[in-house]
Amino acid sequence: MKNDSNRTRKLGTAPAWLSGLALCVVAVAPTPVGAQLARKPSYYQQQNQPQPEGPAAQLVPRPAVPASMPALRSQGDFDTLARVYDAGTPMQLAHVLFAIDRQAKPARMHYIDTPRFQLHVRFLRDTRLTPNTIKREIDRNYLVPDRRFLFGTLSWQQNIGTFTYEFWEGDRLTVPLLREAEAQVKASFFAPVKFKTNSTLHERIAKEAGIDFVSQEALIREQPYLPMNLGTATGRVRIVNDAFGLNALLPDDIAVLREVPINLPPVAGVLTERPSTALSHVNLLAKGWGIPNAYVRDAATVLKAQAGQWVALKVAASGYQLRRLSPEEIAALPPRAVRAAATGALPGSGKAAKPDLRETRLLPLASLRARHSVQCGSKAANLGAVLAARIPSTTVPDGFCIPFAHYDRFMRSNGLAERIARMQQQPGFAGDPQVRQKALAQLRDEIVQWPVDAATAAAWRAAWQSQLGGGGVFVRSSSNSEDLPGFSGAGLYTTVPNVKTGDGLELAVKKVWASVFNPEAWEARSAAGFGAESVLMGVFVQTAIDSTNAGVMITRDPFDAGHPHVTYISAKRGIGIRVVEGKRVAEQVMYSSWSKAIQVLSRSAEETALQLDKDGGVKEVPVEVGRHVLTDELVVRLANVGAAVKRTFNAVDQDIEWATVGDKIVLLQARPYVERRR
Missing domain, CATH: 3.30.1490.20 (ATP-grasp fold, A domain)
Structure with missing residues (x-):
């Protein structure tokens, strides 16, 4: 369960469907997962989603396939056993589960018929390899060095054009275990393959083992699409090149932004050419208004033919869809005043807190x-x-x-x-x-x-x-x-x-x-x-404090509400004013209190930071390039502090502004985390 439900997923290279745009720009296959983490969909989550009806529900019978193979000697072997998520979208991921039986002499590789056995544990039980093993014994295969099995996944990463193998982010790998897996995979697979790290622990182990790897952060950097806030909208496409265009936006516009601005007037939807963080002001506004928001590489070029056109936009986890409205649909749109009232209007939010003006003391x-x-x-x-x-x-x-x-x-x-x-x-x-x-x-x-x-x-x-x-x-x-x-x-x-x-x-x-x-x-x-x-x-x-590091955190996964055990943390060095600007991507990590894993979404590459100026205000100072802002120890401490702040406010998820001075965590703000989807 663990290895499958937390698998990371990968986007593709700029595919053919991004060119020659007509009425339908991108076809999507929505999935209920957080694509910011390039996360592979959980089989359990998919089971709880509505199933297709009609012709789409008719499954094509598969030819007889062995339960597993000891080696994959060709692309045909891989395709025979592979399961493909989000086929035909930028999130397409073909993958094969594998289990290495370390008890066999010599150790035996099992490449699993993944469409048939969606979970490692099902393969073990259904093939009678371990018919009566209880869950506690299965879990040992993720947590202890003397485990019987190594459970992993081998995937085709189309965006970098290579195969990778990986383990659940909570897998407590050791150097000997990783070296054993590396040898088994490379000896039994037909093509070059790299280890893919899914946590900071995995990165450290790979470095200690001297094994070349590709990090999750590196894969995320190559993604041509990142959904920041899922949703649908109807509006007119406006390509914004500068501040003048930003100031001219109207509530029924779908803004295509060349840069990520600090602020944004209310609009119907947002597509940006530059990635930003979950806590950039623009994305927080999008979440508060309940409008779709996504990063699309080369968005202005891709959508040039749609400029000024009325469209229906859908931002999904696996892709976005932009369809021109017909003349009949445009004629049926409500008047602008009605659309403006609907854009961003929040139930119950249009009433400011009633003030008490009797209190005049400081x-x-x-x-x-x-x-x-x-x-x-x-x-x-x-x-x-x-x-x-x-x-x-x-x-x-x-x-x-x-x-x-x-x-x-x-x-x-x-x-x-x-x-x-x-x-x-x-x-x-x-x-x-x-x-x-x-x-x-x-x-x-x-x-x-x-x-x-x-x-x-x-x-x-x-x-x-x-x-x-x-x-x-x-x-x-x-x-x-x-x-x-x-x-x-x-x-x-x-x-x-x-x-x-x-x-x-x-x-x-x-x-x-x-x-x-x-x-x-x-x-x-x-x-x-x-x-x-x-x-x-x-x-x-x-x-005023002259902080060493500063940032913001959310006490749940902002990309997937189904992950309440996750804390999202965004950070930069120095004073935290820039963390939420969105002009440069901050360092971003996710910590799971369940798996105890720290997953890196991005590292800060800034060359300067803001510090207090002795004469007042702030000044920009150079900083060491390449040094991580967030250590694993600090991430865990911040997550624990975030959980304590959340308890203070009756378990309501919080958006928290924090800083560090020495070994102390400084709390600067706590507000309810607001998210709305339409």
């Missing part, structure tokens, strides 16, 4: 609990709850909350409501994104210039000096329209880093307040049904 972090979200916003309140949980081996930088009441009083005294009303009455504001952007920028500039009441500003400075020692601080947003159960709001508002003066603190607070009117925030809230008048901004002033 509340220190140590006093905050979840109930204070009505005064300070969920971001600050959640961090207070994390501090109170006293999670071992973690720290939370001290800070204080400037409550909603300060924002409300400031905006009322400066006539914000009337200013918004005039802005919305401008010609073109409702229908033209570029008109909105210009008007919102003007409003933000005005807000930053408006004066703060002298007594209020003095109170901020006093708290900064007395509680935080007048040192550098991050001034962060904590509105009543983010970190909600149905609406993340990730990346919508402004953080001002490493503020070091009293005047700078006052300006930074106003910048965070003004970010309520960031264009991406305005568009996202509009799509989710938030009225501008219902949004208030709290501010969290937090001690």
